[in-house]
Amino acid sequence: MKKSINITFGTSALQNLKTELTAKQYSSVFILVDTNTKKHCLDHFLNQCPISVTAILSMAEGEENKNLRTCEELWNDLSINGADRNSVLINLGGGVVTDLGGFVACTFKRGIDFYNIPTTLLSMVDASVGGKTGIDLGALKNQIGIIREPEGVIVTSEWLQTLPFEELRSGFAEMLKHGLIANPNYWNTLSKIKELSPHALEPYIKPSIEEKTKVVLEDPNEKGLRKILNFGHTLGHAIESYYLTHPTKPRLLHGEAIAVGMVLEAFLSIHCSSLSSTTAQKIKEIFQTFYPKVTLTTEDQVAILDLLRHDKKNKGGRINFVLLKAIGEPDVDVEVPQELFAKAFEFYQSTP
Numbered sequence: 001m002k003k004s005i006n007i008t009f010g011t012s013a014l015q016n017l018k019t020e021l022t023a024k025q026y027s028s029v030f031i032l033v034d035t036n037t038k039k040h041c042l043d044h045f046l047n048q049c050p051i052s053v054t055a056i057l058s059m060a061e062g063e064e065n066k067n068l069r070t071c072e073e074l075w076n077d078l079s080i081n082g083a084d085r086n087s088v089l090i091n092l093g094g095g096v097v098t099d100l101g102g103f104v105a106c107t108f109k110r111g112i113d114f115y116n117i118p119t120t121l122l123s124m125v126d127a128s129v130g131g132k133t134g135i136d137l138g139a140l141k142n143q144i145g146i147i148r149e150p151e152g153v154i155v156t157s158e159w160l161q162t163l164p165f166e167e168l169r170s171g172f173a174e175m176l177k178h179g180l181i182a183n184p185n186y187w188n189t190l191s192k193i194k195e196l197s198p199h200a201l202e203p204y205i206k207p208s209i210e211e212k213t214k215v216v217l218e219d220p221n222e223k224g225l226r227k228i229l230n231f232g233h234t235l236g237h238a239i240e241s242y243y244l245t246h247p248t249k250p251r252l253l254h255g256e257a258i259a260v261g262m263v264l265e266a267f268l269s270i271h272c273s274s275l276s277s278t279t280a281q282k283i284k285e286i287f288q289t290f291y292p293k294v295t296l297t298t299e300d301q302v303a304i305l306d307l308l309r310h311d312k313k314n315k316g317g318r319i320n321f322v323l324l325k326a327i328g329e330p331d332v333d334v335e336v337p338q339e340l341f342a343k344a345f346e347f348y349q350s351t352p
């Protein structure tokens with residue numbers, strides 16, 4: 001991975017992209033959008049960055065399309081439109097478009113340049129930083145992929161105007177996570193936000209990206225430090241998968257699931273690390289001001305814990321957690337006794 005990450009901010013960065021692309025003398029320029037970003041973002045992008053485009057490539061929106069079939073269609077589209085090794089792909093979309101588009105670019109003719117223009121809050125503060133590209137293999141998320149930094153990432157908050165509120169709130173959970181694992185001041189500031197809106201969140205996007213960038217630059221291949229980014233994700237992923245595979249359950253977005261996961265793991269941190277119960281309680285209260293409580297029956301909890309035990313990331317039957325010693329002080333590779341899980345759910349369900 002490159003030792004620096006080329007992330008630029010604001011409308012001016014979008015406008016400068018034209019100069020950068022011209023200077024690089026690409027043989028052809030492709031833009032990848034999904035159904036929603038084609039509708040909401042493409043015209044604005046082309047107004048700000050009036051480049052001559054060889055073809056607009058489009059995919060259906062949604063995680064269920066982050067797969068090999070879509071890649072094959074896009075490789076074909078590139079091929080039919082004469083893409084060569086000196087072509088460039090601009091991924092304009094959320095994490096699905098940037099993950100999949102990045103992978104398509106990394107593999108087409110053994111790799112062409114690509115740029116990411118994240119259009120969801122989650123993709124701005126998370127998916128666009130760290131060079132992970134990839135696709136799902138059946139139900140298994142992100143099983144196939146490559147770590148490679150894009151030529152550039154351009155972050156501007158203007159896209160958030162058309163983003164559904166739930167998607168905005170989902171991305172906000174990753175920002176709260178960055179505060180919890182790395183920066184108490186940032187956590188305090190975010191926890192005081194009164195109303196989640198693009199305008200209110202805009203000033204905090206860059207600091208969140210900076211927190212993730214610091215971690216990723218130190219540990220690009222997830223050998224150690226990068227694990228801290230998984231806070232809330234061990235239980236959060238199990239809850240997310242449970243909701244996804246359960247037809248009677250409502251839709252639960254990634255950030256909504258990890259918001260639950262972070263409260264549960266804050267509780268585990270009291271018992272298996274040195275987090276004070278007052279701080280864990282405070283963490284729970286903050287999450288509950290932003291996220292409606294998810295009702296998890298005993299049956300749900302059993303099924304979620306079953307998924308947790310079968311998580312492929314467990315090593316030798318051990319489930320390792322990233323917990324908190326204090327806000328801003330993560331504790332990695334902590335093993336949690338299984339009898340604590342039921343108590344963690346109780347803590348989550350109880351009113352403050």
Ligand SMILES: NC(=O)c1ccc[n+]([C@@H]2O[C@H](COP(=O)([O-])OP(=O)(O)OC[C@H]3O[C@@H](n4cnc5c(N)ncnc54)[C@H](O)[C@@H]3O)[C@@H](O)[C@H]2O)c1
Pocket residue numbers: 034035036037040041061062063066093094095096097099119120121122123126127128129130131132133141142159160161162163164167
């Ligand atoms: N590479 C990484 O390090 C990394 C990190 C976190 C997440 N991810 C991946 O990111 C994906 C989730 O990203 P996401 O939450 O952005 O999902 P997403 O790309 O599916 O976007 C969410 C929804 O918002 C729509 N949308 C996007 N921009 C919009 C806009 N400006 N206005 C209106 N609608 C818009 C999309 O079409 C989609 O329906 C997952 O596949 C996850 O695995 C990757």
Ligand SMILES: [Zn+2]
Pocket residue numbers: 126174233254258
């Ligand atoms: Zn996440």
